[in-house]
Amino acid sequence: MRIIIFLLLISFMIKPAFSQTPSKKEMQQQMLEMSNELNIQIADLEKQIADAKKNKADEETIKELQDQLAMLKKQVAMMGGLNKQIGKVSEKTFQQANEEGKNIVPKRDATRINSLPKKILSDAELVTYVKNLVDEVEKALPAAEKTEALKIYNQTKEKYKSAAAISNAATGCWIYGHWEKALFLAGRACQDNMKDPNNLNTYASFLTMADGEQAALPILQYLDKKYPENSTILNNIGQAWFGLGDMENAKKYLKNAINSYPDHSMANLTMSTIYKSEGDTSNAIKAIKRSIKKAYTEDKDHELEKLGGKLEDDDIEFNYPMEDDPLGFDPFFNVFPSAPAGVAEAPKAWSEWNAFDEAIEDLSKKIAPDEEAAGKRAEQFMMKMANPTFNQPVLKLHKTNARNIAVRKLPLALKKKSAVTIEDVMKEVANGFHDATTNRLNALEKQREADMARITAKWAKCEGSLNKPAYCSDVNGECREREAVNDNFMKQAEAIINDGRAAMLKVYRQNKAKINQYIKLTGYGALNDYAERMQNFSKEVWQQNQWLYTYTANFTSTYKSLLDRPKMFSKCGEDLSSAPKQTKQLPGFKKPDCPHSATVKLPVGKIKEKCNTTKIDESKLKMKQDNAQQGDFEFKVGDVTVLDEDDDVHLKIGEITEITDEETSSVTNGPEKKESSDPSKTFNVECDNSGNIHININKIDSQKSGNDNNIIKSTVNSGSTGNTSSLTGFGSHLMLTR
Numbered sequence: 001m002r003i004i005i006f007l008l009l010i011s012f013m014i015k016p017a018f019s020q021t022p023s024k025k026e027m028q029q030q031m032l033e034m035s036n037e038l039n040i041q042i043a044d045l046e047k048q049i050a051d052a053k054k055n056k057a058d059e060e061t062i063k064e065l066q067d068q069l070a071m072l073k074k075q076v077a078m079m080g081g082l083n084k085q086i087g088k089v090s091e092k093t094f095q096q097a098n099e100e101g102k103n104i105v106p107k108r109d110a111t112r113i114n115s116l117p118k119k120i121l122s123d124a125e126l127v128t129y130v131k132n133l134v135d136e137v138e139k140a141l142p143a144a145e146k147t148e149a150l151k152i153y154n155q156t157k158e159k160y161k162s163a164a165a166i167s168n169a170a171t172g173c174w175i176y177g178h179w180e181k182a183l184f185l186a187g188r189a190c191q192d193n194m195k196d197p198n199n200l201n202t203y204a205s206f207l208t209m210a211d212g213e214q215a216a217l218p219i220l221q222y223l224d225k226k227y228p229e230n231s232t233i234l235n236n237i238g239q240a241w242f243g244l245g246d247m248e249n250a251k252k253y254l255k256n257a258i259n260s261y262p263d264h265s266m267a268n269l270t271m272s273t274i275y276k277s278e279g280d281t282s283n284a285i286k287a288i289k290r291s292i293k294k295a296y297t298e299d300k301d302h303e304l305e306k307l308g309g310k311l312e313d314d315d316i317e318f319n320y321p322m323e324d325d326p327l328g329f330d331p332f333f334n335v336f337p338s339a340p341a342g343v344a345e346a347p348k349a350w351s352e353w354n355a356f357d358e359a360i361e362d363l364s365k366k367i368a369p370d371e372e373a374a375g376k377r378a379e380q381f382m383m384k385m386a387n388p389t390f391n392q393p394v395l396k397l398h399k400t401n402a403r404n405i406a407v408r409k410l411p412l413a414l415k416k417k418s419a420v421t422i423e424d425v426m427k428e429v430a431n432g433f434h435d436a437t438t439n440r441l442n443a444l445e446k447q448r449e450a451d452m453a454r455i456t457a458k459w460a461k462c463e464g465s466l467n468k469p470a471y472c473s474d475v476n477g478e479c480r481e482r483e484a485v486n487d488n489f490m491k492q493a494e495a496i497i498n499d500g501r502a503a504m505l506k507v508y509r510q511n512k513a514k515i516n517q518y519i520k521l522t523g524y525g526a527l528n529d530y531a532e533r534m535q536n537f538s539k540e541v542w543q544q545n546q547w548l549y550t551y552t553a554n555f556t557s558t559y560k561s562l563l564d565r566p567k568m569f570s571k572c573g574e575d576l577s578s579a580p581k582q583t584k585q586l587p588g589f590k591k592p593d594c595p596h597s598a599t600v601k602l603p604v605g606k607i608k609e610k611c612n613t614t615k616i617d618e619s620k621l622k623m624k625q626d627n628a629q630q631g632d633f634e635f636k637v638g639d640v641t642v643l644d645e646d647d648d649v650h651l652k653i654g655e656i657t658e659i660t661d662e663e664t665s666s667v668t669n670g671p672e673k674k675e676s677s678d679p680s681k682t683f684n685v686e687c688d689n690s691g692n693i694h695i696n697i698n699k700i701d702s703q704k705s706g707n708d709n710n711i712i713k714s715t716v717n718s719g720s721t722g723n724t725s726s727l728t729g730f731g732s733h734l735m736l737t738r
Contacts, residue, residue, distance in 0.1 A: 031079055034079060035076055035079045035080065038072050038075055038076045038079070039076060041072055042069060042072050042073060042076070045065060045068055045069045045072065046069065048065055049062060049065045049066060049069065052065060064387055064389065064390075067387075067389035068387060068388065068389055071388060071389060104273060104276055104277040105242070105245070105247060105273060105274060105277045106242065106243060106244070106245040107245045108244070108245035108246060108247075109214075109244050109245050112213070112214040112244055113214070113244050113245075113246060115214050116214055116217055116218065117218050120221050120222055120225050121218055121221075121222045126194070126218075126219070126222050127194050129218055129219075130187075130190050130191070130194060130200070130203075130219065131191060133187070133215055134187035134188070134190065134191055137183055137184075137187055137207075137212075137215075138184060138187065141180045141183065141184060142180060145178075145180035145181055145184070146180075146184060148181060149173075149180070149181040149184035149185055150184070152169055152173070152181065152185060152603070152604060152621075153166060153169075153184070153185055153188050155603075156169045156185075156603045157192075159603075160603070163189045163190075163192035163193035163196060163199055164189075164193075164196065164198070164199070165603055166185055166188055166189040166192060166603075167185070167186060167189035167196075167198065167199045167202050168602055168603055169185050169602065169603040169604050170182045170183075170184075170185035170186035170189060170202065170203075170206070171186075171202065171602065172602030172603060172604035172605055172621070173185060173604055173621065174206065175602075175607075176604065176605065176616075176618075176621050176622070176623050176624065177623055177624030178621065178624060179206070179209075179210065182206055183203075183206050183207070183210060186199070186202050186203040186206050187203055189202070189203070190203050197223055197226070197227065200219050200222075200223060201219075201220070201223060201232065201233065201236065203216075203219065204216040204217075204219040204220045204223075204236060204240075205236055207219075208236065208239055208240045208243060211243065213239075213240040213241070213243040213244045214244060216236070216240050217237065217240045217241075217244075220233060220236050220237045220240060221237065224237060229256075229260060230260075231256075231257045231260035231261045231264060231267075232257075234253050234254070234256045234257035234260065234267075235253070235254065235257040235264060235266055235267045237249075237253040238250050238251075238252070238253035238254035238256075238257060238267060238270065239254075239266070239270060241253060242254075242270055242273075242274070247274055247277075250270070250274065251271070251274060254267045254270055254271050254274075255267075255271070258271065258290075262290060263290050263293045263294050264290075264291075265290075265291045265292075265293075265294055265295035266291070266295075268287045268288065268290040268291035269287070269288060269291040269300065271283075271287040272284045272285075272287035272288035272291060272303070272307075275287055276307065281307055281308060284307050285304065285307050285308070285309035288300055288303055288304050288307065288309070289304065289309065289311075289315050292304065292311070292315055292316060293315060293316065293317055294317055296316050296401070296404065296405050296408060296409075297404070298404065298408075301408065311408075311412065312412060312416070313409065313412040313413045313415065313416040313418055314416075315412075316405060316408065316409045316412070318405050318406065318409050318520070318521065318524075320402050320406075320520070320524055320596050321595045321596055322516060322519065322520040322523065322592070322594075322595065323592055323595060324516065325512070325516070325590075326516065326519050326520075326523075326590065326592040327519065327548070327551060327552055327555075327589055327590055327592065328587060328588065328589045328590035329422070329515070329555060330512075331587035332555075332559060332586065332587055333504070333505055333508060335356075335584075335586060335587065336356070336501065336563065337349060337352035337353050337355075337356050337584075338352070338494075339490075339493060339494040339497040339498070339566040340490050340494065340566065340568055341490060341491050341494045342487045342490050342491055343483055343486055343487045343490065343569055343570060343571050344487075344571070345490075346490070346568045346569060346570050346571075346576060347570065347574070347576055347579035347580075348579070349566070349568055350568055350576040350577075350579050351579045351580060351581060351582040352582055352584070353565050353566075353568075354581070354582070355581070355582040355583050355584035356584050357560070357565075358583075358584070359583075359584040359585065359586045360556070360559065360560045360586070363556055363586055364553075364556050364557070367549065367552060367553050367556055368553070370549050371546075371549040371550060371553045374544060374545070374546040374548070374549040374550070375546055375549075377544060377546065378545075378546040381527075385527075393535075394527055395527075397535070397536075397537075397613045397614070397615075398527055398528070398612055398613055399614065400609060400612050400613060400614045402524045402596060402609075402611065402612040403524055403525055403612035405524075406520075406521045406522075406523075406524035406525035406612065407525040409521055410518075410521040410522065410525055413517060413518070413521060414518070417514065418514060418517060419514055419517040419518040419521055420511055420514040420515060420518055421515075421518055421554075422515060422518075422551055422554055422555050422558075423554050423558060425507075425508065425511045425514070425515055426554075426555065426558035426559070426562065427558075428507050428511065429504050429507045429508050429511075429562055430504075430558070430561060430562050430563075431507075432500075432503040432504045432506065432507035433500040433501065433503060433504040433562060433563045434500070435503065436496075436499050436500040436502075436503035436504075437496050437497060437499065437500035437563075440496045441493060441496055441497075444489060444492055444493060444496065445489075445567075447489075448485060448486070448489045451485040452482065452485060455478060455481050455482055455485065458478075458481075459472075459477075459478040476572060479572035479573070480572065482572075483569075483571055483572050486569035487569075489567075489569075490566075490567075490568070490569065493566060493567065494566075497563070497566055500563060501563065504562060504563065519551070522547050522551075523542075523545070523547070523592075523594060523611075524594070524596075524611065524612045525612070526542075526545050526547060526612070528541050528542045528545065528611070528612070528613070535615070536610070536613070536615055537594075537610035537611050537613040537615075539593050539594070542593070542594055542611060543591040543592075543593075548591065552589045555589075594610070594611030594612070596609070596610070596611055596612075597609070597610050597611075604620050604621040605617045605618060605619065605620050605621050
């Protein structure tokens with residue numbers, strides 16, 4: 001079976017020139033063509049390096065070329081090694097791989113199904129069964145892996161004196177690609193504490209993903225009887241039946257898991273595969289959309305597209321945190337100068353508006369250099385990203401759920417207008433002001449002009465020398481009348497302008513969540529590495545991202561035009577331009593930190609997530625890059641804080657701030673349900689038949705509790721959901737006896 005996996009992996013690596021698994025000759029020919037293309041690139045790079053040295057190019061340029069050359073030579077060497085491996089494989093095996101790759105769901109495996117116990121095991125029978133099973137599994141594992149796993153077991157047991165810690169170590173080994181060690185440790189954890197349902201569930205999950213479904217089911221059926229309606233157990237039973245090719249039982253248990261928790265990502269994903277195999281495309285689309293909702297992956301997205309479905313904004317949740325008003329826009333709506341309520345207030349208002357206009361100009365001038373510098377950094381960064389030697393560490397650092405979901409969700413949110421740019425909102429804000437004021441101010445101005453025309457006509461009668469009206473003797477009379485009209489105009493205009501400002505603020509507040517959503521998705525979707533080979537998230541680098549400066553610049557450019565400068569008139573004989581000059585200090589924009597931070601500590605290593613980056617500690621256990629089961633590692637937790645460095649025996653996350661449920665329970669409730677918020681246990685494992693595991697994490701020492709967001713998701717597979725059992729898990733059945 002491993003040979004078949006190898007062939008299918010190779011067929012995915014080469015160019016997609018064939019509609020099915022290629023023949024041995026076709027595969028070798030295409031790999032030869034790829035090697036020839038690489039050799040041409042190598043020759044060209046060698047010439048570039050020689051020319052660069054001859055022309056005395058800078059050392060950094062030469063080093064980048066040399067790094068590219070070294071990478072290409074490694075690729076050629078790898079292709080050569082793969083070609084040798086293909087040469088050892090028979091044409092019959094190629095044909096077998098082609099046939100097995102056609103199946104959507106596994107064929108019914110009657111032999112393994114018939115090997116299952118005819119009844120649910122009792123407590124005593126379970127103990128005997130598991131002990132015998134663990135012995136058989138250990139016999140099937142490679143000696144070197146058992147030796148290393150035993151060292152981890154002894155060290156963990158001595159340090160923590162806890163079977164739960166050993167089970168945690170098993171899960172860590174699986175995440176790190178050491179599936180053999182994971183099976184060994186999970187089995188030992190069960191032997192050490194057979195009463196812990198989490199240990200049993202975890203072991204059964206690993207067995208299922210190792211194509212040992214028939215070995216896992218007796219354990220899972222025992223747990224199901226003890227803890228009925230537990231969605232975690234129901235899912236794992238459904239996945240096991242799926243792997244055995246019993247679709248009737250698989251659907252029964254998976255649907256029950258979904259009834260308990262409608263958005264169960266793994267149960268829905270497998271149900272989508274089953275629906276697809278039955279030709280029920282409509283339900284296949286609905287199921288995979290439910291799977292995507294809380295656990296988006298690119299693979300699911302592509303599968304949805306193949307089914308003819310279309311992803312919408314509401315189909316993906318994005319629950320990562322961002323502070324309110326992250327760029328500091330709110331205070332700007334509280335610093336507009338007041339409209340004068342009469343001629344007496346006009347001089348002060350005139351000075352305030354002059355100072356306001358100057359402050360905006362100063363702010364624009366201050367922002368411009370920073371925006372230009374950010375643009376240059378972004379341009380240099382994108383040029384470097386064209387070089388695989390530079391971009392691979394950057395992309396690896398950002399290979400997280402947070403970034404993947406943000407990048408995918410942003411265009412969908414913009415289309416639905418659940419996320420909006422500040423430019424669009426500012427247009428609506430301006431329209432809100434003008435809709436509330438323009439017609440009313442125009443009518444008020446029209447009345448003022450009529451009053452002024454009346455005054456002009458009245459005092460025109462005083463221009464002649466004969467028969468002047470008595471009021472003509474009042475030399476300041478006309479000025480006082482005009483002042484009174486202007487004073488009345490400004491009082492009424494102030495009320496209208498205040499209504500407009502209220503309308504403007506209302507529009508902004510209505511759109512504030514949408515602005516924040518745009519900022520959040522943009523920020524989490526950004527690549528943050530302007531420094532070569534940066535290994536960790538940097539707040540300072542994140543705050544230098546171009547989008548921050550572009551967004552504040554766009555806000556500033558539209559801010560001044562939100563509302564018009566009110567018309568102001570002075571008292572008789574007063575000149576507004578001579579009013580004392582004032583200065584105005586506008587609020588400063590914020591440079592927010594990215595608030596998402598979490599650390600999960602395992603006995604074999606730590607996984608730290610900051611913002612949209614992940615750092616995997618390999619000081620105790622190396623990630624297996626060459627393991628056929630190694631896939632994309634994705635880590636997702638809720639809003640948590642970084643853990644203290646302690647030696648607690650439990651897998652822990654930081655304080656969960658947004659959960660208020662104070663439910664408590666004991667181990668008698670069984671493995672943690674997908675939809676539950678029980679804080680009393682460490683974690684439990686759910687699986688599907690692609691080697692994917694979901695680990696529900698709970699904080700141990702707090703009354704606050706976790707929910708479905710608090711999940712580690714690791715993909716440790718060599719195939720995709722829906723292929724035959726030889727493509728799932730480890731690619732070889734563990735035909736275990738009881």
